[in-house]
Each structure stands twice: as C-alpha cells, then as structure tokens.
Amino acid sequence: MMRRALAIGLVCAIGALLVFTVSNYLLPFGTFPQRKFENFENQSVAQVYLENAPIAGAGGAGSANVVTSIVWDYRGYDTLGEATILFTAVCGVAMLFRAAKERD
Amino acid sequence: MAGMTLIVKTASRLLFPFVLVFGIYIVLHGHLTPGGGFPGGVIIVAAIVMLLLGYGAEVAKVKFSPLQASVSENIGSLILVATGLLGLFVGLNFMKNALPLGTTGNLFSAGFLIPLNIGVGIKVAAGLAVILYAMLTAFEEEEK
Numbered sequence: 001m002m003r004r005a006l007a008i009g010l011v012c013a014i015g016a017l018l019v020f021t022v023s024n025y026l027l028p029f030g031t032f033p034q035r036k037f038e039n040f041e042n043q044s045v046a047q048v049y050l051e052n053a054p055i056a057g058a059g060g061a062g063s064a065n066v067v068t069s070i071v072w073d074y075r076g077y078d079t080l081g082e083a084t085i086l087f088t089a090v091c092g093v094a095m096l097f098r099a100a101k102e103r104d
Numbered sequence: 105m106a107g108m109t110l111i112v113k114t115a116s117r118l119l120f121p122f123v124l125v126f127g128i129y130i131v132l133h134g135h136l137t138p139g140g141g142f143p144g145g146v147i148i149v150a151a152i153v154m155l156l157l158g159y160g161a162e163v164a165k166v167k168f169s170p171l172q173a174s175v176s177e178n179i180g181s182l183i184l185v186a187t188g189l190l191g192l193f194v195g196l197n198f199m200k201n202a203l204p205l206g207t208t209g210n211l212f213s214a215g216f217l218i219p220l221n222i223g224v225g226i227k228v229a230a231g232l233a234v235i236l237y238a239m240l241t242a243f244e245e246e247e248k
Contacts, residue, residue: 056206056213064136069214080185080199083224090177093235097238
C-alpha cells in the first residue's frame with residue numbers, strides 16, 4: 001500500500017514536471033523548434049521539408065502527401081529497414097507456431 | 105471454426121468488398137491523401153479477418169490461401185528492392201527516385217512512391233495474413 005502510494009505520487013510528480021516544463025519553457029503548442037545558430041535563424045528542417053516536398057522540381061518526390069514523401073523519399077533506407085523488421089517478425093512468428101505444432 | 109451467426113455472416117459478406125476496395129484505395133492514393141502502404145495493407149488484411157471471423161477458417165483459406173500469402177509477401181519484398189535497385193541501374197543512388205515525377209496532385213505523379221506503396225501494401229497484407237494463419241493452425245492443432 002505504501003509502495004503503491006509512493007509510485008502514484010512519483011508518476012503524478014513526473015507528469016506535472018513534464019507538463020509545466022513543456023508548456024512554459026520549451027515548446028508552445030503550434031510552433032516547432034527552430035535552430036538558433038548561424039544562418040538558420042528563421043529556418044528549421046521541418047519547414048524545409050514542408051516547403052520542398054510538394055514541389056516536383058525542388059529535390060523531393062513532388063507528392064501531395066508530405067508524410068509519404070518523407071517516409072519513402074527522404075528516408076527510404078529507414079523504411080526499407082522497417083519492411084525488413086516486419087519480414088523478420090513474420091518469419092519469427094511462423095517459425096514459433098510451426099515448432100509448437102510439431103511438438104504436439 | 106464453423107463460423108458465427110447469420111447476422112455476422114451477412115454483415116461480413118456485405119462489407120467485405122467495400123473494405124477491400126477501401127484498402128486498395130488507401131494504398132494507391134498513398135502519395136496524395138493520408139495513408140500509404142502500411143495502413144492500406146492493414147485494412148486489406150482486416151477484410152480477410154472479417155471473412156475469417158464470420159465464416160470460419162476454411163472459407164477464408166479458399167479466398168486467400170497460406171501459400172498465396174507467403175508468395176505474395178515475397179513478391180512485395182521483391183517490388184521494394186527492385187524499385188530501389190532501379191535508381192542504381194539508371195546511374196543514381198540506391199533508393200533514389202528514377203521515375204518521372206509528373207504533376208503534383210495527379211494519380212500518376214511522384215515517381216517511385218507508387219510502386220513502393222504498392223509493394224509495401226502487398227507485403228504488409230500478406231505478412232499479417234501469414235501470422236494469422238500460423239496462429240490459427242497452431243490453435244486448431246491444440247483443440248484436437
């Protein structure tokens with residue numbers, strides 16, 4: 001009972017800390033972090049992606065859906081790795097249940 | 105696995121083509137509207153799950169057999185890798201856009217995003233179907 005009360009108090013404290021820190025100091029809702037050094041005062045990576053991804057000649061894929069453009073065009077290797085993870089998971093599940101079936 | 109009541113059977117029979125077409129739409133319009141290969145593949149496999157819940161495993165295996173699922177997953181992986189290698193053959197990097205871009209907003213635009221979305225859609229749908237059939241067969245063996 002004591003441990004449970006302690007755990008609940010700890011979770012509440014961490015949650016309050018996160019909420020107050022984020023809302024007061026770091027990130028106001030609706031804006032995203034901007035780089036504050038050298039020549040990047042008014043730019044951020046997200047802004048560059050948002051502006052360049054839907055335009056066909058700007059280096060991106062020119063797709064209307066910016067998320068798909070980032071997932072497959074800017075980060076194609078990463079998503080190919082995700083597909084590999086899925087393949088490995090399917091192989092593992094199939095192997096596991098086939099072994100369970102043969103043991104019976 | 106003999107299937108469920110008449111209400112579930114009728115509802116799943118009526119909804120099956122619409123869910124399937126909606127999943128294919130999500131996959132094919134992945135570069136235009138929210139969605140893409142991963143959620144579209146999950147919606148396609150949801151149609152199969154609905155059929156399997158309503159009618160039992162036998163009917164679902166007639167529509168989409170475990171062998172077909174395995175082969176489809178390999179075909180999806182091959183589409184992904186072949187689309188990535190296309191850029192290498194043209195003279196660019198691996199996974200670099202080598203197809204014509206077209207006009208933004210058209211169905212045939214955005215170059216290699218269309219084959220990649222189709223490939224990953226096939227792969228996710230078939231892979232989840234493989235998982236589903238593997239678990240189902242194991243539990244069937246336990247019941248006997």
